[in-house]
Amino acid sequence: MSEMTGKIKAFRGSEISRPADVAINVFFTIYTILCIFPLLLVLVVSFSDEKTVLVNGYSLFPSQLNLAAYDFLLNDWANVVRSYGISVFVTLAGTIASLAMMALYAYPISRRDFKHRGIFSFIMVFTILYNAGLVPFYIMYTQYLHLQNTVWALMIPYLIQAFFVLVMRTFFTNSVPVELLESAKIDGAGEWRIFAQVVLPLSLPVLASVGLLCTLNYWNDWFMSMLFVNDNVHVNIQYRMYKALQDLQYLSSNSTAYAAILAQNPNFQMPSETVRMAMAVIGIGPIVFAYPFFQRFFIRGLTVGAVKG
């Protein structure tokens, strides 16, 4: 039909009809709006006047805007900055340590000449099959390792993710040619040198993808802070955001700035709703900014070494 009479172009099978294409585009435009709208709402409310919000409710078009919420948070910047610092440290150090440990484990089990690689593969895979659960895990970290209220309790649980180790192993097996390893051995290189100078440079794609997923795991975690930290010092930013929403008192009782303001002005009412939304903006900000740049790698990381095709 149109393919035969139209201009020469790559044959793509028959295209769907115009109306169907328009319908699909409209559908996804609506869906995209649904994805963005909630984030926009939080952003706008954080810049709204508290009284307007309390009277008119959450709205994209508040009658009054002001910066009171951010002003309050800025007064209390020490807590927020410290939580941010903890998040950044745990994420960076954790991701680097995790990548190193997992790659060092994945390499031997990917080598076909390593006789016992089956056993060590099993040791890794078994942790996916059987998980002892929360109670023994908690008791281990608090009563035996005594890691409560430290940053290590935030980092160690996520260091070794068996699934990522398997992904790396598959990559090493399939994408590092055995001939390269053998020629390196003939040249007299030891295993460490082979790993560092042959395997790692070839593995940058899988390291980048797994690394980004590790980063996401660490940055978005709030559970470890909730489990192991109760001193308000070693919590990360996600946990602080969680507490700010859950416990209205949390922001005011943990804020030296609030106490100071209250001392000067006893009638001061913390703009709680807008301050909570401002906290959310601070927490979401980095992800939303980084997202356009990294989403390609995130997506590739999810599909690499997994389903074929």
Added chain:
Amino acid sequence: MDQVMHAAAPPVPQPKRRHRQNQGYWRRFGVFYLMMAPALIVLLLNNYLPMIGSVIAFKNVNYQVGIWKSPWVGFENFQYLFNASDAWRITRNTILYNAVFIVLNMAVGVAFALMFNAMRSRRAAKFHQTMMFLPYFLSWVIITYLVYGFLNPEIGMLNKTILPWFGVERTIDWYTEPKWWTVILPIVNTWKGIGYYAVFYLAAIIGIDQEYYEAATLDGASKWRQIWTITIPLIRPVIIVLTLLQIGRIFYADFGLFYQVTRNAGSLYDTTLVIDTYVYQGFIVTGDVGMSSAAGLYQAVIGFVLVLCSNLIIRRISKEDALF
């Protein structure tokens, strides 16, 4: 090569040969053990040693005496657990929600992937894919804020703005009425996770050889018929593998979803309490070690059986996608 050399050389007494072979193994592979050591230590501390702690479920733990000296009570904790209606409720919630999630992930994921593939403009498709994937990267805490903006009983968008649009006059106290959450939670879970599944299915669809479509077009098949007879059958293995992987984990709930988004509101527990949050509540908040560790072991054992079985089935279907 070793065997050839031994056949050619004069016979050597047995003990010496074994010693030489062993030395060769450690010289060659000792480095590997060193490389694997850090990860093994973490696994030991984080995963394997805690497995021993599963015995807590069979004891009546008294912290004064310590765990190991606490009295052994056999299956008493499990009896308490299953006699209370809690066990049935949390199991039902966990399995039903996960079943709904699995069906939605498959149906909506495949539908989205088909639509992305059918879109004429590649750029529009890429743009919408990117937007659709964004919620996947938000943490559950952030999602709780977003949901809160809608469900806050006094000033949230639903009660204040959207429901009045539709002429609904009464305000619903979302965080205290359990029945709405059987709908809210699947919507939120799908909204967050659909990017993951749509991308997998889309990758599979793109991998289909164009020749099938060309032949079908020459035979006069419409686009819809092509989708039904070519696309879907050819991505069936992917659908089955992904679904089986999820079924394997049907006994494990997403803690963040059920704890954070519901704001852990006790009045909602009837429809929102799952095994994972039950164990957390029982152990950390209430301090009832017996019941929570029994529930934890219950989940670990049944979860193990399910994951094992589903992986064995995946192995028969598509070996590369299985774990072992």
